[in-house]
Amino acid sequence: MTSTIEPGGQPQSPDPDAAFAAPSPRLIATDLDGTLLRRDGTVSRRTVAALADAEAAGIEVFFATGRPARWMGVVAEHLAGHGMAILANGAAVYDLRQDRLAEAFPLAAADALAVARALREAVPGTTYAVERGDGMLRREPDYVTLEPIPDVLCASVDELLADDSGGPLLKLLAKHRTIDPDEFLATALAVAGGHGEITRSSESALLEVSGTGVSKATTLARCCAARGVTAAEVVAFGDMPNDLAMLEWAGTSYAVANAHPHVLAATTRRTASNEDDGVARVIERIIAARRP
Incomplete structure (x- = not known):
């Protein structure tokens, strides 16, 4: 999609209460x-x-x-x-x-590891966690979470990715304490974009990596x-x-x-x-x- 631009060069902001004109959705x-x-x-x-x-x-x-x-x-x-x-x-x-x-x-473990290594080299201080099909978060010791995680789930990213006992690898998470979030994303795409879909949904410097094409x-x-x-x-x-x-x-x-x-x-x-x-x-x- 492309945005509609007003003469002043800014995207239009239609009245949120304007009449709905699109075909009836299913x-x-x-x-x-x-x-x-x-x-x-x-x-x-x-x-x-x-x-x-x-x-x-x-x-x-x-x-x-x-x-x-x-x-x-x-x-x-x-x-x-x-x-x-x-x-x-x-x-x-x-x-x-x-x-x-x-x-x-799922995201292939080899691709996830390639992303983790490339991004950590490009942005020192990056920490990682993984989401698997069993719904449990596994993280590196320095990866700060908003939820309590049992110590047994703490290990290096290499170990986390090597252990597939939790089911399919759904997502690799990369976090940094200080970098600008958009700069973090741009860097990740530049150094590791060929190994998966890299995006962000948080206001903090937290990246989410899924399998290529997912x-x-x-x-x-x-x-x-x-x-x-x-x-x-x-x-x-x-x-x-x-x-x-x-x-x-x-x-x-x-x-x-x-x-x-x-x-x-x-x-x-x-x-x-x-x-x-x-x-x-x-x-x-x-x-x-x-x-x-």
Whole structure:
């Protein structure tokens, strides 16, 4: 997609409450953090109601996130009629109702190791963690987490990648304490981009590496094809670089007002911020447009 530019040279910011003009969708795909969820990680009542109304109207809702399964409790109680989610930036399809991994598109350990070594040489002080199919995070000792991790899961990145007992390797995480996040991403793409899909969804210097050709877009396309849904029948929402491929693939895409500048530059449609129920506002217009 390309952004629509006003005479002053700035991307347009359409009224988030303007009438919904796109074809009636069959599937809604939405990112979570920074998009559907508020800053405190909660789902607003308005958003809960909008998701339920969409499902009641026959529109399937897919959560497409970089999160692992263990962090999906925040939306698990708001699944309405469906419970499938795209996790780890497309590396996994997860059945939230049955709490099981339905499908995985793993990162090769050799590629992950090549990324880790190249990036650590280019940016000394980089630390690593890995996400596997069993839902457990394994990390290096210096990798700081927001959650308590048993000491038994601490080891060097070489050891973490050599041990496949936790199932398929879904994602390699790279973190740095001081580097600018966008500079970190640009460096990683330059030195190791040929070994996987490297992106970011955090405001900190945290990179996420998936297998080559694996993204939210590729997995969403697979899920849609299995349901007979075309890209033109999908409305997608996002806010960070890891959403770009999905936003470009979907027939209709929205960046929330608080989105990363690269996302705002790559999309033509805007909605309100995550704090102001941007996703819910669009869903409400979609539902209203379907009424006689």
